[in-house]
Amino acid sequence: MLSLKDSILAAILASILVISKEILAFLPNIELVSFLLIIYTLTLGLKISAFSALLFAFLQMLLYGIGLWTPMYFIVWPLLAGMTQLLRKYLTTEFRLALFSGAFGLVFGFLFSLPYFIVDSQAGIAYFLKGIPFDLIHGIGNYLVMLVLYQPVIRIFKNLTDRYRHQ
């Protein structure tokens, strides 16, 4: 369980995820959510980042209603936090982090097509194939965002995390 202080922090971090998603909504599949969740996990650990990912999924459900994508939001974003935690030993350079984030962007569409496969395999295949160009954009976008933003953002986050831990 998270402490009250950590829960409040997770709520703030989830709000930042929502804001970051909304401000880039006009660009198809260019997003900061993956980047920020990876940074959250690296600096604050799995519990807080996974909880903020769940809150983010919940807020998205409140904003956009319930669809076939809803259960995947609750699975995919905490999964990214979990994978980051699992692979953190190997995610030691910004290049590796960029590859990891890019790979997540590439498989994102496939993960979201899974519920469509359950409903109808043809619909699943159609959804996945149709999304491939957007998955490519997602993958390259994630890679690029990590390469450009990792150094400045991780520095600020580490600084803020240290202050948070010692308060």
Added chain:
Amino acid sequence: MKTKTKQILVAVIALVVVIAGIFGWRAMHADHGEKDITIQIVADDKTIYNGTVDTDAATLAELLKEMEADQEIKLTYTNSAYGMYIQGMGVDEIYSENPAENKYWTYSSENNAQCAKAGFCDAADNLMIADGDAFVFTLAAFE
């Protein structure tokens, strides 16, 4: 040039190529010839619009934007990852989706080739329209 700068540059070029490829493919497959499209809009179980539109739009999204610009219909939408996402439609007033009631706008076509082939209608930005196509837009609550 630093390795990181090179990597960023390569990624930017790849991004531009993919985006240009998507829009190029769409432009190549677009039919901007003149066509008549029948549009029916049903909200809360009553038909609020039923008419045939003369257009040279290539996609359903282009047609809807054109109808909105001509003030034939009112339209609210967002640009999602898959293109136009309709939030509200109407003629005199806008009938909006209501996620709390699971009420959303959907559309279907009995005779659009792309819809018939796939068994469902694709996102409006990707849906190529042809002369004689008929579309029904429905605002309905899903169980």
